[in-house]
Amino acid sequence: MTIRQRLYIALSLILLITMFIIGVFFYSIYNLNEIHMSQNHRYDQIRRVEKLKEYNNSFSWIVLDIITDYDKVNVVKERLHKADTLFKTLHLQKKQTIENSESVSEKENLKLIFSYFEKMEKAIKVELFAHVLVKKDSTTFISFHQAFDALNQQTNLLLIQEIEYLQQQLNKTEQSRNQFIDTIKIEVVILLFLAFTVSFVIASKIIKETKDKLDKLNKGVLQLFNDDENSIKVDIGKNNELSEITNNLNSYLEKQSAIIHSREELLRNISHELKTPITKGKFLVESLKKSLHNVEIENINKVFIDIEELTSKLLQREKLNFATINASSFKVSSLILESLSKLSIDDESKIVLDIKEDFTIHADKYYLTLALKNLIDNAMKYAQEYPIKIETNERSLDIKNMAEKLSNDLVYYIRPFTREPNQQQGHGLGLNIVNKITQMHGFKLHYSYKNPYNIFSIKF
Numbered sequence: 001m002t003i004r005q006r007l008y009i010a011l012s013l014i015l016l017i018t019m020f021i022i023g024v025f026f027y028s029i030y031n032l033n034e035i036h037m038s039q040n041h042r043y044d045q046i047r048r049v050e051k052l053k054e055y056n057n058s059f060s061w062i063v064l065d066i067i068t069d070y071d072k073v074n075v076v077k078e079r080l081h082k083a084d085t086l087f088k089t090l091h092l093q094k095k096q097t098i099e100n101s102e103s104v105s106e107k108e109n110l111k112l113i114f115s116y117f118e119k120m121e122k123a124i125k126v127e128l129f130a131h132v133l134v135k136k137d138s139t140t141f142i143s144f145h146q147a148f149d150a151l152n153q154q155t156n157l158l159l160i161q162e163i164e165y166l167q168q169q170l171n172k173t174e175q176s177r178n179q180f181i182d183t184i185k186i187e188v189v190i191l192l193f194l195a196f197t198v199s200f201v202i203a204s205k206i207i208k209e210t211k212d213k214l215d216k217l218n219k220g221v222l223q224l225f226n227d228d229e230n231s232i233k234v235d236i237g238k239n240n241e242l243s244e245i246t247n248n249l250n251s252y253l254e255k256q257s258a259i260i261h262s263r264e265e266l267l268r269n270i271s272h273e274l275k276t277p278i279t280k281g282k283f284l285v286e287s288l289k290k291s292l293h294n295v296e297i298e299n300i301n302k303v304f305i306d307i308e309e310l311t312s313k314l315l316q317r318e319k320l321n322f323a324t325i326n327a328s329s330f331k332v333s334s335l336i337l338e339s340l341s342k343l344s345i346d347d348e349s350k351i352v353l354d355i356k357e358d359f360t361i362h363a364d365k366y367y368l369t370l371a372l373k374n375l376i377d378n379a380m381k382y383a384q385e386y387p388i389k390i391e392t393n394e395r396s397l398d399i400k401n402m403a404e405k406l407s408n409d410l411v412y413y414i415r416p417f418t419r420e421p422n423q424q425q426g427h428g429l430g431l432n433i434v435n436k437i438t439q440m441h442g443f444k445l446h447y448s449y450k451n452p453y454n455i456f457s458i459k460f
Helices: 003-068 073-099 104-134 138-226 241-290 294-320 332-341 365-382 430-441
Strands: 328-331 351-355 360-363 385-392 396-402 444-450 453-459
Touching: 003 073, 003 104, 003 138, 073 104, 104 138, 328 332, 332 351, 332 360, 332 365, 332 385, 332 396, 360 365, 365 385, 365 396, 365 430, 365 453, 430 444
Parallel strands: 351 385
Antiparallel strands: 328 360, 385 396, 396 453, 444 453
16 A cells, blocks of 8 residues: 555545534534524513513503592593503414413413413403493402402412423523533544544554655665665565655666767767768878868868867757756847857848747747757758748747758657758758757747748747
8 A cells, every 4th residue: 555545544534533523513503503592482482471470460450450449430441441452462472472382281381371361351351341330339349359369360370380481491401502512522522532543643654664665765775876786676565655766766777877878879979970071181181292272271171160060069969968047038039130140141131030929938048049040050051042031920930941841750850960861061960959959948849841941940
């Protein structure tokens, strides 16, 4: 099992526990909300019952006032009107109060209380009002008041019992809430401890295994330096990240070995390429011994210029292997002018510039100038007719010359020391250098043929 897989498992376990904790959190919120709603419900119900108790007291005072002043019409009318208003309000609250009861016994108790209020209403509106109309003696009113007071006291007792019941339920809810919070606290602490323990155990195991493998890898690297090996020879298991690192290092070492082999092959090719101009030089020098002519001296000069050009290109190519890009921003027109200034052009009419878009380039101007110089130099060297064209458009720099289409694909010519079979000029390094520079910058070198033009383009 790889380190990544172990980490995924560890993270999955921790995530699972975290999700469980989050679930417990939302569960707690839900339950606390339910408890809170239940508490609010009971508070509201207590307020309703307290209001009924106030109504009961009010009815007691109304009856007492009417009996006391039964001979005063205005007082009696006012008290009866007040009683009527209270009973109407009471009837409106009856349904809501009974529907908000939480148990069958509570509902039956509330129904009984409201039945007593209905009896009070009948007693006040019918019986007491009749006594007032006939204006019976005080004995009749005293008897009525005693009967009404008994009903009133009985109602008051039921209301007190209802309030006590609701208060008890409210206290139970508060206790349940506190117990629930205490339980949740314990569960969260246990889950956090479990998450920490699992994380610590898995992390410790992963760290230990990784440390062991790193120690083995370190020994293999030391062995690589001490014993001059070409690869790291240690067993750190398979299908893990460190084995991938080891394989990548071994691949790198193989590439380095291949680079060294490639350079050795390059040096052999260089020595082979240099033999021809050197042999020509020796032959011409021998000819000078017999006769001295300007033409022969010029030929000697061309040979050694050829050698100098080849040496210069070889040095340029070798520097590119270790080049560091020093990027800056500049216009493509500036790049073209800089490249042209480094060429020895005897007739400016041989080149036509067409800058359709003067876009900005972010690159190493020195190396990009070198690449463009080589492309322009090749275009000038192998053109069958002049002028050559340098065009810019849509982040592309095109160099066109009138010549026959190349016989091979571009990939053939970007290899060192490759050129057309019948081509005598050049050494086959120019396009190789251009390709290396464009690759360094992440640009693309492109070739196409549109009769009668060969077109080499740098795509930015």
